[in-house]
Amino acid sequence: xxxxxxxxxxxxxxxxxxxxxxxxxxxxxxxxxxxxxxxxxxxxxxxxxxxxxxxxxxxxxxxxxxxxxxxxxxxxxxxxxxxxxxxxxxxxxxxxxxxxxxxxxxxxxxxxxxxxxxxxxxxxxxxxxxxxxxxxxxxxxxxxxxxxxxxxxxxxxxxxxxxxxxxxxxxxxxxxxxxxxxxxxxxxxxxxxxxxxxxxxxxxxxxxxxxxxxxxxxxxxxxxxxxxxxxxxxxxxxxxxxxxxxxxxxxxxxxxxxxxxxxxxxxxxxxxxxxxxxxxxxxxxxxxxxxxxxxxxxxxxxxxxxxxxxxxxxxxxxxxxxxxxxxxxxxxxxxxxxxxxxxxxxxxxxxxxxxxxxxxxxxxxxxxxxx
Amino acid sequence: xxxxxxxxxxxxxxxxxxxxxxxxxxxxxxxxxxxxxxxxxxxxxxxxxxxxxxxxxxxxxxxxxxxxxxxxxxxxxxxxxxxxxxxxxxxxxxxxxxxxxxxxxxxxxxxxxxxxxxxxxxxxxxxxxxxxxxxxxxxxxxxxxxxxxxxxxxxxxxxxxxxxxxxxxxxxxxxxxxxxxxxxxxxxxxxxxxxxxxxxxxxxxxxxxxxxxxxxxxxxxxxxxxxxxxxxxxxxxxxxxxxxxx
Numbered sequence: 001x002x003x004x005x006x007x008x009x010x011x012x013x014x015x016x017x018x019x020x021x022x023x024x025x026x027x028x029x030x031x032x033x034x035x036x037x038x039x040x041x042x043x044x045x046x047x048x049x050x051x052x053x054x055x056x057x058x059x060x061x062x063x064x065x066x067x068x069x070x071x072x073x074x075x076x077x078x079x080x081x082x083x084x085x086x087x088x089x090x091x092x093x094x095x096x097x098x099x100x101x102x103x104x105x106x107x108x109x110x111x112x113x114x115x116x117x118x119x120x121x122x123x124x125x126x127x128x129x130x131x132x133x134x135x136x137x138x139x140x141x142x143x144x145x146x147x148x149x150x151x152x153x154x155x156x157x158x159x160x161x162x163x164x165x166x167x168x169x170x171x172x173x174x175x176x177x178x179x180x181x182x183x184x185x186x187x188x189x190x191x192x193x194x195x196x197x198x199x200x201x202x203x204x205x206x207x208x209x210x211x212x213x214x215x216x217x218x219x220x221x222x223x224x225x226x227x228x229x230x231x232x233x234x235x236x237x238x239x240x241x242x243x244x245x246x247x248x249x250x251x252x253x254x255x256x257x258x259x260x261x262x263x264x265x266x267x268x269x270x271x272x273x274x275x276x277x278x279x280x281x282x283x284x285x286x287x288x289x290x291x292x293x294x295x296x297x298x299x300x301x302x303x304x305x306x307x308x309x310x311x312x313x314x315x316x317x318x319x320x321x322x323x324x325x326x327x328x329x330x331x332x333x334x335x336x337x338x339x340x341x342x343x344x345x346x347x348x349x350x351x352x353x354x355x356x357x358x359x360x361x362x363x364x365x366x367x368x369x370x371x
Numbered sequence: 372x373x374x375x376x377x378x379x380x381x382x383x384x385x386x387x388x389x390x391x392x393x394x395x396x397x398x399x400x401x402x403x404x405x406x407x408x409x410x411x412x413x414x415x416x417x418x419x420x421x422x423x424x425x426x427x428x429x430x431x432x433x434x435x436x437x438x439x440x441x442x443x444x445x446x447x448x449x450x451x452x453x454x455x456x457x458x459x460x461x462x463x464x465x466x467x468x469x470x471x472x473x474x475x476x477x478x479x480x481x482x483x484x485x486x487x488x489x490x491x492x493x494x495x496x497x498x499x500x501x502x503x504x505x506x507x508x509x510x511x512x513x514x515x516x517x518x519x520x521x522x523x524x525x526x527x528x529x530x531x532x533x534x535x536x537x538x539x540x541x542x543x544x545x546x547x548x549x550x551x552x553x554x555x556x557x558x559x560x561x562x563x564x565x566x567x568x569x570x571x572x573x574x575x576x577x578x579x580x581x582x583x584x585x586x587x588x589x590x591x592x593x594x595x596x597x598x599x600x601x602x603x604x605x606x607x608x609x610x611x612x613x614x615x616x617x
Contacts, residue, residue: 261460261462263458263460263462264462264464266425266458266462267456267458267462267463267464267521269423269425269451270423270425270451270454270455270456270458270525271451271452271475271476271480271524271525271528272448272449272451272452272476272480272481272528273448273476273479273480274448277479277480281475281479282464282475285466286464286465286466289466365466367465367466367508367509367510368465368510
């Protein structure tokens, strides 16, 4: 008796209308009559919005000119010369023009330090962190305020625009993460007094609006300080923003801490790790990774909340853009729309970048093969 | 019998108002293998968790290698690093590779250099038969492999005593054997072991003594041969008939 010989059936190509672009479109865009209708409707909507935006920002827009006359046309579009003329103000505020190179240096060095820090593959992380958290803040402080090393002093009341936005946001971000982590750990502490203090701090700062915190910091705080003791208004705002953001950060981090199973603490304890080593090596790396979306969410919220410093008389990017609407030599119907569009775009670029980076880090840090 | 490495006398423990361990007396000699069995809720896991103070007892004394475990203990960490523990749920650190799981404690608790720790880790991974998985993450391994990593991780601290808390209860039947094989080898090498398990075959093969617990008390203890063939207590007989009949 001879065994049957089995030959596998040769593979045939899939039907043409199920693969490639046609196959994709059939499956994703036109699978049912309702899907087709929805696809057509949404495509129309997208085209319409694009047409309006494109028409306003490009086709009907003015691109060059020295004053408002450039933007007074029959059909009104964006008044880009306004942005062009005011760009220096928008970036530096009233920082003296002769001294603006100092701000540029701070921006450039910050970028130079930040980019390699954000790229996981670039080495020297420890040196980079020391540079960015040790040297860079000092460098920026002396560079921007002046008064030493032969630099002309520049009052913080003359700072403005993107400079103020970035100073407030970066200090808030850098300050709130470690403070928030400590508060979150404190809130879960077994020591009742530490826990009570942290809960009190978090609930007070989370329970009041940022405007109140800023107002307290800039108007009320000096009343409590002894005569002659006064520190800079911007500095007070920085502290206020950082404390405010840290309360939110603490709750985000606590969410991550609560997601770590008890077994992780027990395994660490059984191996001889104490509280701080367990926290630093085993718990926090996992907890922070879990809440990256929440952390970045807080960062983005904080970045946009910096516009509220206007309430205490500091002019951030949005504040300074609004301030220049009152310039009569640029008074056109489109000036404020153009200004707001510009400010919105700048804020969007920063926030979108943070958002994308958070998604990148989530993927980079994932050790779960099922994702 | 040489001087016992573990000496428990008149030990009592409560969870809140619940009396979970009652008048426990137990001495374990160096190199002895003890299997603890009993129905769920009998306090067997709690008992071995008291030995590295993951749980704290309220009355009586526990001495591990001559050091009394009580609230005044200053160097709890160093005691713990001499007592290895393997958990039912493995409890590997998921954000670290297998090798990093094994080197973390030697580096940070025992201040070994990275090279020393890695050499040691590879040696123990070899011993639990997964040297080729060193660079993978725990999530990429099967349950049996993860538990063997957990054993290697504990061994990397060169413990004098190993505690096993139902090490095979969360595993598929096919994986139980690979973990038990590693534990048998460890026993043959002379490690002092306390093992909470329902694997009666393992108890027969390696245990010097089997302890049966119920309601927080040690009901019966004996050498495995006598324990299985001639249990003294009605409760033990009933338990064994349940466990051995299937």
